[in-house]
Each structure stands twice: as structure tokens, then as C-alpha cells.
Amino acid sequence: MNPDIVSGFLQASMASTLLATAVGSFLGLVVGMIPGMTISTGIIIVLPLTFVLPPDISIALLLGLYVSGMTGGSFSAILLNIPGTPSASATAMDGYPMARRGEAGRALGVAVTASFIGGLFSFCCLYFIAPILADIALQFQSQDLFSLVFFGLTIICSFAAKSLIKGLLSAVIGLMIVTIGQDPMVGTARFTFDQVNLISGIHFLTALIGLFAIPQLYDNISELVRGDGRARTKLNISRILPSWADIRSIRLPVSIGAPVGSFLGILPGAGGPIAAFISYDYSRRLSEDGDSFGKGSPRGIAAPEAANNAVTGGALIPMMTLGIPGDPVTAILIGALLVHGLAPGPLLFLERGDFAYGIIFSFFWANIFNIIIAFLGLRLLVKVLTIPKSLLMPTIALLCVIGSYALRNNFFDVYVMFAFGLLGLAMRWLNMPVVPLLLALVLGRPLEEHLRVSLISSQGDVSIFFTSPFSVFFLVLSLISVIWSIQAARKASQAEAA
Amino acid sequence: MTGMRKRNFVAGIILLILSLGYGILTSLLPSRGIENTTEPSFFPWIVTFCLFVLSGALLIQSLWAENSEKLPEIPEIPLTGIVKFIGTFVIYLAALPHLGFIAANTLFFAVLMFFYGERRPHWIILGSVILSVLIFFLFRDVFQIILPAGILERWVS
Numbered sequence: 001m002n003p004d005i006v007s008g009f010l011q012a013s014m015a016s017t018l019l020a021t022a023v024g025s026f027l028g029l030v031v032g033m034i035p036g037m038t039i040s041t042g043i044i045i046v047l048p049l050t051f052v053l054p055p056d057i058s059i060a061l062l063l064g065l066y067v068s069g070m071t072g073g074s075f076s077a078i079l080l081n082i083p084g085t086p087s088a089s090a091t092a093m094d095g096y097p098m099a100r101r102g103e104a105g106r107a108l109g110v111a112v113t114a115s116f117i118g119g120l121f122s123f124c125c126l127y128f129i130a131p132i133l134a135d136i137a138l139q140f141q142s143q144d145l146f147s148l149v150f151f152g153l154t155i156i157c158s159f160a161a162k163s164l165i166k167g168l169l170s171a172v173i174g175l176m177i178v179t180i181g182q183d184p185m186v187g188t189a190r191f192t193f194d195q196v197n198l199i200s201g202i203h204f205l206t207a208l209i210g211l212f213a214i215p216q217l218y219d220n221i222s223e224l225v226r227g228d229g230r231a232r233t234k235l236n237i238s239r240i241l242p243s244w245a246d247i248r249s250i251r252l253p254v255s256i257g258a259p260v261g262s263f264l265g266i267l268p269g270a271g272g273p274i275a276a277f278i279s280y281d282y283s284r285r286l287s288e289d290g291d292s293f294g295k296g297s298p299r300g301i302a303a304p305e306a307a308n309n310a311v312t313g314g315a316l317i318p319m320m321t322l323g324i325p326g327d328p329v330t331a332i333l334i335g336a337l338l339v340h341g342l343a344p345g346p347l348l349f350l351e352r353g354d355f356a357y358g359i360i361f362s363f364f365w366a367n368i369f370n371i372i373i374a375f376l377g378l379r380l381l382v383k384v385l386t387i388p389k390s391l392l393m394p395t396i397a398l399l400c401v402i403g404s405y406a407l408r409n410n411f412f413d414v415y416v417m418f419a420f421g422l423l424g425l426a427m428r429w430l431n432m433p434v435v436p437l438l439l440a441l442v443l444g445r446p447l448e449e450h451l452r453v454s455l456i457s458s459q460g461d462v463s464i465f466f467t468s469p470f471s472v473f474f475l476v477l478s479l480i481s482v483i484w485s486i487q488a489a490r491k492a493s494q495a496e497a498a
Numbered sequence: 499m500t501g502m503r504k505r506n507f508v509a510g511i512i513l514l515i516l517s518l519g520y521g522i523l524t525s526l527l528p529s530r531g532i533e534n535t536t537e538p539s540f541f542p543w544i545v546t547f548c549l550f551v552l553s554g555a556l557l558i559q560s561l562w563a564e565n566s567e568k569l570p571e572i573p574e575i576p577l578t579g580i581v582k583f584i585g586t587f588v589i590y591l592a593a594l595p596h597l598g599f600i601a602a603n604t605l606f607f608a609v610l611m612f613f614y615g616e617r618r619p620h621w622i623i624l625g626s627v628i629l630s631v632l633i634f635f636l637f638r639d640v641f642q643i644i645l646p647a648g649i650l651e652r653w654v655s
Contacts, residue, residue: 048637048641048643049641051641051643052641052642052643165552165555165556165559166556168548168552169513169549169552169553169556172545172548172549172552173549175541175545175548176520176542176545176549179541179542179545183538185535185536185538186530186532186535186538188527188528188530188538190527190538190542191523191542214587217583218580218583220614221579221583221613221614388614388615388616389614389615390611390614390615390616390625391611391616391625391629393610393614394606394607394610394611394614394625394626394629395607395629395633397606397607397610398603398606398607398629398630398633399633401594401603402599402633402637402643402645405645406637406641406643406645409643409644411594411595414591414594415591418587418588418591421587422584429505430505430506430509431502431505432509448541451541452535452536452540452541455536456534456535456536459534
């Protein structure tokens, strides 16, 4: 057996790492179930705590949060008809009707079980596919890497369904921000305005905290203005553990949701909500009692829950093997690894194979803790829904400020964080998606580096990108990605007009 | 011109100006004059070009193209609310280096509690003091992140 697998398993199974995974899972369930709090925001809040922890423990904590955040989203979807995360939107369609007829415990039990199976399935995909993909990626040269990163950037199009121009503009603004600081090739200071704090550039996580947290704080104030932000109190939950009959009945939707979620997780840009709705739709069509979907069917909960948790393992595959984030959460995870001096990508498996497998096994443990904590602590966990926002939101604000300060012990980063918050609000006012900017912040620097290295090695000949089979493959994929997104946008606008 | 088109028009103008400004700054970047390599301005020129073209496209779209784009579904807050929200942050950030994390955070927390609907004075005082102090010591003593205590440094060190 590969020694890295053994040391990875041992690393992930150490008491301290397991404790971090369990804490992460607990926090994930809490964060996921609070309406208005995304998993990204949860991870951002926890990030400063990880700066002082060793990288394996940090990533275990964050993976626990990621996995359980997906499950936690279903709790408020079922109990309040308010999805805690966008991925839990489909769960509410059957979960809430079940809760209304007094079967909240049963609905939650089905959701947790399906999430667990979906997560385990995606762990298997991660375990078997990631090392193979990393092996292939080791053969990539600079021109292939450029085309790969370029393909990663074309994901932008799928986040810009309403306006391709705005999606691309958002990405270009991100690329512009990336150029601040030292030139990656020759070290010349660019756009620093003699400001020492800008020489190392804008820290990705500082930008991220502002872009996600400030608009979130704003949203919650507006909820209160509409009188929608009061805490809920009456949450009655009966039997939680699903019966054998329930487990048998959800076999089909889970077996649809798990592979669909894992596959769509691998595809950058697709994400949890799409996987959940596709699985829900297929399960409804293929189930004998498809008519019961939408009226409180456990199958209608199992399909999206298996899918959105399966997305987590799928999304880790391109992140770990290629360094390409498929969604905002994996982009933040890349940032978290970079803080610890570890760059995700094929070299991670080659140089730090034990650590790479450690991540994979931490993901496994995260799924185990997810189901244990969810079942044991469910009645206690849902009390979180009664915490008043007047305590929760100021706490989040403080954690964001301290988090951005703690990155480099610098007030300048706090101001930058706030500036990005205002940028996030302005982008929302303009209906401009934030995710392309986020992806550009992650991928901008490698894009520039690989482009320039390729051109230097070919002495300025751009045909280098069309002679390597890998490069051509990724460029063709990029083209397909763009065309597919444009077609999808056209269809969406036609449907809206009709 | 109303709604989203007006917003797109304003954004198009701002981004066009931004692209010109960025282009000027790019042209001022020093050249390294190393043979067979790309200059530091190489990538920023690509970005300038893309930004210019896309902002122009947004501007043109806002003026002539048929635009069915709807206004974003952002919950509305009265203008005074937005000014108060941003103003509170600005004052807090300006005061933070001088007052330090405990004092500034406590005041900031209290104001935010009020914004988020808490009206009972004793809850605001208790909540803001306890949570701000708790968070401060959690980060400073447990997570070993040095947070300046500012005017209260003498008491907490």
C-alpha cells in the first residue's frame, strides 16, 4: 500500500485532528442552519482561528464545517421553510410539508441519513479519482497550465447567466486587483503607490471577508426593516432516527443524488443547488409515486440532500489535483492552504502525499462526525435558530474585523476588507456577480505566471498553446464552457420573456 | 432611462474611466529591458484592454440594446439606514487604532445591537461588554493573536 495513504490516514485520525473535524462539523451544522449565513461566511469567520493551528488540523476543521454546513442547511429548510444554504432550497419543497404535518423529526432524520450516504459516495470518488488526476496533471507544462487556468476562469460564464458582460467585468476587476503588488516574474512593484502594505498585494482572504461578510450584515439589517428577522421559538421535533422502511424507500433517490452530486461537484461552477434540483427532478420522474413529491415525500428530501453533500467531495477533486476551485467554498479552502504555505495542485500529491491523503481522510471523518453530531445533538442544535440576530450579527462583524487584522497584524488589511465590502455592495446594486471576481483573485496570478513563462519559453510564439494536446484539450473545453453558458443564458432570458 | 439601464449606464462610465486610469498607470510602469522576457506591464495591458472593451460594451448596451434585465432583488433599506450602517463602520475603523480592540469593539457592538433591533439598554450594555471582552481574550490568549488593547492596554496586560 502507498505509504502516503497510511500516513495520511494516521494524520487524519490523530486525536487533535479528529477533535478539529468534530468541532468543524458542529460549527458547520450551526452555520448551515442559520438562514442568511452561507457556508462561505462560516468558513471566513472560523479562518482566523486556524492561523495558529497546524495546517492538517486547520483543514480538518474547515472540511468539517464545509461538509456539515451542507447538512445544516436542510434543518432550517425543513423546520422553517427557509433554506439555510442555497443548496437546501430543493429540500424545503418536501421537508417543510412533512414538518407541518408533525413529521419534522422523520424529515430531519432522512435528510441527515441521505447527506451521510451522499458524502460517503463522494469520498470514494475523491479517494480513487484525485490521485489519478494528479498523476496526469504532473505531466502538464506551462502552456497546459495556462490553458487549464484559463478553463477554470471560463467557469465565470456559468455564474453570469443574467449578463455575460457583467460576469466578465467582475472577473476583469478581479484580475486588475491581482496585478497590485510585486510582478510575479521580475519583482517590479506595480500599482503600489509607494504604500509598503501593498507590495505583497491584496490578501485574497481580506478581500473575501469583505466581499461576503459586509453584504451579509447589510442583508440582515434589511430583513429587520421588513420585520422578518425575529428569532423563532417553537420548534417541536419528535423521533429523529429514520425507520427501516424509510431507509428502504430512499434507496432510489440517494442512488441518483450521490453520483449526480459527485459528478456536478467535479465540474467547476455547477455546485450544490444545481445538483440538488437535478437529482430531485430525476428522482421524481423515476419514482413510482412521483406525484407525492412536493407534498411531503421523504424521497423528495433524500435526493437533494444526497446530491448536495456529494458535491463537497466532488468539488475537492479539481481543487486538490489541479488547484482549480469549483465554488466559493473551495476557493476559500485554497486560500486557507496558501496561508499555511501549501499550494493545492498536482505537486501536493507528489511532494506532500501524506498531507493530500490526510485531507481526503479528514473528509471521510467529517462525514462520520456529521451524522453522529447531527443525530445526537439535533434537538440542541436547532435551538440556535432562536438566537437573536442582535447578538449574532455584531459578533460576526467583530470576528470579520479581527480576522482581517489577524492575517498580517495590520490595520491596513481591515480597511481593505471594508473597501471590498463596499465593492460587494456596489456589485449587488449593479446585479454583477461576485463569484467571477473571487475566482479571478484565486486564478489571476497563476494565469499571468503561466502565460508569461509560456511566451518566454516560446520566444513570443502564441502557437505554443495550440501544439500541446493537453493545452488544446483545455482550450476546447473552455470554448464549450463559454458556448454552453451563452446558450443557457439565452434560454433563460427567453423563458423569462415568455 | 430608468431602472437597470440607468445603473448600467453609470457603471459603464465609471468603469470606462477606471480602465483609462489603469491604462495610464500601466504605461508608467518601469521597463526592465531584459531580453526575451515579458515586461511587468504585459499582463496589465491585457487587463486594460479587456476592461476598456467590456465597459464600452456595458455602456453601449445600456444606451441602445434591448435590455430585459430586472433590478436586483436586494431588500431595500432607507437611505438614512445605509448611511448609518456605513457611517458606523467608518467611525469604528477610524477609532480602532486609537481606542484599541476592547473599547472600540464594545462601542461598535452596542451600536450594531441597536441596529439589529435590540432596544433594552441593560441587554445592550451586558451583551456588548461581555462578548467584546470574551472575543478579545479568546483571540489574544487562546489563539495567540496580538490584538492592540489601545487605551485599555494598561489594564489588560
